[in-house]
Amino acid sequence: MKAAIKKGILIFLLTAWAGALQAQDTVVVRKDSRLDMLTAKQAAYNKLAGKMTNNGLYRGYRLQVINTRSREQAFQVKSELLRRFPDEKTYLLYQSPYFKVRIGNFLERSAAEEFKRMVAKQYPQGVYVIDDAIEYKPTEQDEADLSTE
DSSP, X not given: OHHHHHHHHHHHHXXXXXXXXXXXXXXXXXXXXXHHHHHHHXXXXXXXXXXXXXXXXXXXXXXXXXXXXXXXXXXXXXXXXXXXXXXXXXXXXXXTTEEEEEEEEESSXXXXXXXXXXXXXXXXXXXXXXXXXXXXXOOHHHHHHHHHO
């Protein structure tokens, strides 16, 4: 019985001593400031790459101006759009039996909505913002953001 009591006291003392030693240790972590810059740069790259499709185009928006069965009408609207908005690229799609005329390459829906207000003045019959794979070349500002962040 005395051996069991001695064994119990010994286990208690060892446990208390180990607990006291464990609480006395501290760890100081010093982070390199370049890690923050690298993390921000990778986040910006991931944001841009996240908008990319498998075929190298970006996910974005275009305005669909007309959806018609008349090829002549579609070509007429496309040429009018080119004349009125020379800075924006126009697209003529044929999805049997309809011809669709679309304009623009917008990364953000808000930019497409803003341009829609201008186009709708000329074509009040219905201009729609459409999700589409767009042609987009990263601007110098986008590349500068990736290199400095």
